[in-house]
Structure formats: structure tokens, C-alpha cells
Amino acid sequence: MLVGVAVAYVLSAKLGFAMAFVGGNVSAVWIPSGLGVAALLVGGLRLWPALWAGAFLATADTGAPLLTAAGIASGNTLEYIVAAVVLRRLAGGVPTFRSVRQVVALAAVAAMAPAVSALLGTASLCLGGVAPWAIYWIIVKTWWLGDSAGMLLVTPLLVAWSQSRLPLHGQRMGELALLAALAAAASASIFGAQLWEADDHVFAYLMFPFLIWAALRHGIRGAATVVLAVNIPAIVFTAQGMGLFARPDQTQSLLLLQAFMTVAALTALVTAAALAERDAASDRARLLGHAVEQSATTVMITDPQGNLTFVNRAFVDLTGHRAEDVIGTNPRFLKTGHTHPDEYARLWETISSGRTWRGEFLNRTADGGVIWGLATISPVRDEDGRITHYIGTEEDITARKAGEARLRRALAKVERAKAELERVAYAVTHTLQEPLRGIGGFTQLIERRYGAQLDAEGRGYLQRVVESTHRMQRLFRDLMDYALIDQVQEVDTPVDLAAVVRAAVEACGGAGRVEVGPLPVVSGNATQLRHVMTHLIGNGLTYHPPGRLSRVTVTADRDTDMWKIVIADDGIGIADEYHDRLFNLFVRLHTEQEYPGSGVGLAYCRRVVERHGGAVGLESDPGLGTRVILWLPVPSTPEEIAA
């Protein structure tokens, strides 16, 4: 690659010398500069050594001292680097010259960048004794203009043809070749023949139809190609002192030629770029139009008076109104009367003042049905800020609305069911306790008043009635607590677990058998947490093996953002297979005679802890003891902890 570029550079330099003006080595177009910039643009800046080598060899080949050749090569290479960096920066990548902006940037860079090599290169010539200092500025000027023309003519040509994303097929290629040949022939006939008076510039205009046609028909590649086809004969013949721009003064002749080349190149390139921009814009518009047309969202466009100018397919599909029926009419035919007139007034005020309105509409369809739409309406303004259109989009939210309504109904049903459950729980515990008190109370009254008249068996029966009464009362109470867990409102007040556990230990009558470590302040409901602790500590104390009292320890550990509270006992333990079921309502592992209980407690504990945003776990070794673990969230704010 590097060698290829270097060889191409040397060859193009040879060509440049060949096209030089008679009697001097001044080239009107220094092709290597266009090649150098194109190489760095397309191949990357890393190609610069090839350019330097090429420039060095080409200069040294003319017999210039090696130091002079090195100086010239350095100046040229620097010029190409500056030009390529600036063009890449402005284009945000490799320029395509398919936008007017990039063509203008090329013109600006072609005008400025050659300063670098012209000043350095001429200085090298003079220092090496190749040229006298007296003509320093004359050489700088021609050098500069030659490099400029080279960049303008050759760089877009090479860049455009190297970008093969839109290959021209054979017929197009032939057509372009023919056009280029015709343009070259026309150029040769104008510049090569001494048919006209030398100052009759008007014939130069004959070239422009070729240039413009190339740009219109074949884009940037065609334009760049025909620019070169027109200019090569012009350069060659003018250099021979022939044609329109032949002047006795070589400098004047050169200036005329370069002015022509610049105008011709810019005309063709800008035309092609403008066309490419328009094509890109229309491609984009077509793409967007297609997207709008197949969008599932309804799109409506109205004029400033609110009359429809466009509706997309989704609109037709969804509303059932045909586009040809509704274009030109006001979309009020969609109204169902659901939206209040005040809201329409607000809508118009919003969008006519340039803002976007969002809201929901209940729309009427052609067949008399209704659909819900989530609408966004906003104005479109022209360059002068006048509103030219309004664009309304509507998303069909009928299904969502129906879903929301179903959800609301379901939630209301759940709420009613919950309230009903709570009423039942209340009734059960209060109303059913009345007869229970009658049973318990009068049974004991019999025992007290007539106990002496009964034998031991009879008194035993009475005792069992009383025990059953106690058990029933306990079941009622636990069930009620369980059913009403969610009724307690506050679950986010600071609760000192140490105080809660103290109260629980006292309620269990567990003083002396419960060891309590340091406990944190958590966020929750003190009563519920106290019930939980009372229950768990009570369990620990209750389920002890016959003949040995158990001990309970309560400890806390911080586990990242949760407190891990462990209530451990050394009691009878629980076999693994029961662990999952144990937290369900009315699950009991022992008979009332072995260990009294209602079967509600652990279910209650789990619901309370989960309501506090925590979780419950159980570890147990049968015969060794049980560890119940409560995870409770660490309060989030310092205030909660402080309070």
C-alpha cells in the first residue's frame, strides 16, 4: 500500500512536469497534491511516509540537491496532513463531498493549505541554489496556485471513485465515459485550435453544460470526472501557448486558466453536492413517510385552521373513516362528547401558542363504536415561526382502559372481600365469645355451687368444659389478631426491639430463662412486633423436653441492609419436613395435651414480618433446639434511628 502510493505519487509528479508550461517547470495543476490529500483522507494519516518518499524521489529525480528534495518533500507532506486533518474534522469522518458544506470546506482548504508547502518548498529551492531568492515570491505564488488547483480537481475525483457504496452499472458507466470524451473533445477544440480571437472568452462557457449535465446525471463522481476531462486539454494547450487563455505574459495566462478551472470545478461540485443533499433529504422524507404510514399509532396532520390534510393507515384502520372522506374536514367528527369543551379550549390555547398538548380522547369510529386514544398534538412552524400544520398522534389505549377498569373493579372487590373478612373476624371473636362466656361462667358456677354433690368424674367433666372454653377463647383471639393484621395502620414508627423483647419476656413469664443480646431500633408497629416476639419466645419456652426447662436467647446481627434477629432455644426442635408448612395457619405438630397452642402464632409472625418488609426463616436440629430468624429492614433515615 505504502509503495503503491509512493509510486503513484512519483508518476503523477512526472505527469505534472510533463504538463508544465513551456520554458519553465511551472505546473498549472500540481496533480500530486490532490493525490496526497486523497490518499490521507481515504487511506488514513498513517500513509504520510509514502507521500514523503514519493515527493523526495520525484524532486531528487529532477537533479535537485538531496537536502532541497528533503525540504520540499517535508513541506508537501505537511500540507497534505494539514488539509486532510481539517477536512476530516469538518466532515466528521472521511468526506464524501456529497454536501455543499463539504465542497465549500474543500475549496477553503485548497485555498489555504498550499501555503505550507509553497513557502517551505520555495525556500528549499532557494537554499539549495536551484532558484534565486529574487524570484522567491513569484515561485511561491505559482506553487500555491498549482497545489490549490490540484486539490480542487483531483481530491474529489479520487475520493468519490474510491467510495464504491453506490456502484455505477455498465450502461451508466458507458454514458459517463461518452460524456467525458465529448467534454474533452469540446475542450480540446476550444483550447487547442487557434480558431478564435484570443480574448474571446465566451467560448469557455461552452464547457458548462457538460459540467452541469455530469453533475445532474452522474453525481459527484460524474462531476469530478468531467471537470478533469474539461481541464486537462485546457491545461495542456494553454501550457503550449495555445487556445483561449494564451497570453504573451505566462503569468497572466496561468491566472486566467486557474480562474477557469476553479469556477468550473466549483460549479460542477456544488451542483452535484446540492443534488446529493436533495436526494438524501427526499430519501429521508420518503423513509419517514413510509414509517408514518405503517406506524401503529394514528397520525393526523391538519392545516392551521384544524382541517385534516393527512391521515395515516392506522387512522383509517382504527377509526374506519376513509382518508378521502375526511381530508379537508375538521376532525370533530371523532368527538363523542366525553371531553369537556373547556378542555378543547385549553387544547387550542396550548397548541396555538406553540406548545404540545397531551391527553386522552374518547373517539367515535365510523361504525358507531368508541375507542380510547392517548393523544399528543403539537404545532409545526416554518422558518419564520408561523404555524403551518398541527400534527396529532394517537395511541390506541382502549384495551388498556378496559384493563384498568377491570383492575379497578377487581381491586374494589378485593377491598370489599377484605372488609367483609374483617367484619366476620370481628363478629366471630365478639359475638361467639358471648355464648362462650355463658358456657365457661355457668359451668364454673356449677362447680362452685354444686361441686360437692358431684363425684370426681363429674367434676372432671366440668373441668374439661372449662378447659375447652379457654382453648376456644384463645383460638378466637389469635384468629382475630391474624385477620386484623392489615388493619393496623402504622408500620413505620421507630420501635426499640430491646423494649419490645423485655415486654415479651415478661408476658411469657420467662424471666431468668431468656438471654437477650443488644437489639436495634427498627421501623414498624410496636404492638405487632411485641406479639411476634411474645409468640416466638413463648414457643421457645414451651417446647421443651419433659423434665427439663429450655433456655432462649435473642440476638441481632447486621446483614447489610437487614437486621437478622435470631430467637434460639435448646428445646425439642422441629424435623425438617415440617419447616415449610409450619408458617401456615392452623398447622400444629403436637396435640393440645402435649403442648397447648392455637396453630395461628407462626402464621401471624410471618404475616407481620412480611408486612414490615422482612422475612422469616427457621433452622432446627430435632432434639437440640430451634432457631427462628427474622429479617427486618434497617431503617433508612438517620431520623428514624435517632427517634
Add this chain to the structure above:
Amino acid sequence: MSQPPHVLMVDDNLFDVELTREALVELGFGGSFATVSNGLEALAYLRGDPPYGDRMRPSLVLLDLNMPRLDGRSTLARIKADAALCDIPVVILSTSESERDVLDCYRGHAAAFITKPVTMDDLIDKLRVVCQLWLGGVAALPHGPEAAPTDSGEVPP
């Protein structure tokens, strides 16, 4: 305490009334015992309105919370708002165990809050305390202090 104590029980549950009366008998209560079945009757009784013109002024009121016509909460409020009645101690005797009821009643200047026990033994224990505190030890209770209350009636699950 020159006069024998007089207790008014306000409760619509006839079994509860009967059990309470019998519990007082068991306690050896030497005073008198009257009952009405809702808050309006209680207020009429306390104020001596007809048909309670010849009633004795109660030395203690046992008040249920859930009753028809005028419930215990409102009855308590009216008693405590009445300058002629507010000095009579009112002990709440209710099925309720809710903390809110308990606190509301204490804020309404109830003398005590007792959750109705389901057995006679418990009821006797609790009434014994009531008698000791508000009826001046009442007429030599037959059971001694060895039968002190054992259950607070506030056992969590």
C-alpha cells in the same frame, strides 16, 4: 363508708349480667346491684329520671362498650361531662381487647378497663380487685389475698 355500696351494671347481655351478679355473690359482696341494658337507660338511672326516681346513687358503674341505642363510649363521655355524675368511678367491662378501645376509655376517664373473661374464676379474680380498689374493700371479702389476680387479660397470641 356508712352506706352499703351500690353497683350499677350497664350491659345488654343478660348472661353476662347474671354471671357478674353471681361472681359478686361468690365474692361475698354485701351491697346492692342494679342493671340496665343500654346507655340511655344508664344515664336516666344515674340522673334519677323516671322511672328511676327512687334509685340509689351508684358507688360504681360497670359499663359495657357495645350496646344498642347508646354505646358505652358515648355513655362514658356523658357521665364524665356531667358535673353531678363525674365523680362516680366507671369500670369498663367489655369483650374488646383492642388497644384503641383501652386507650380511648382511659382518655375518657374510665377508672379501669377489664376484658370480660370466659370463666367464672377469672371474673371473680378481676371483680375482687375492682371491689378492693373502688368499693373500699367491700364488706369483708371471704377470699383472702392468697387468691390474688393471676391474669391481666392482655395475653398476646
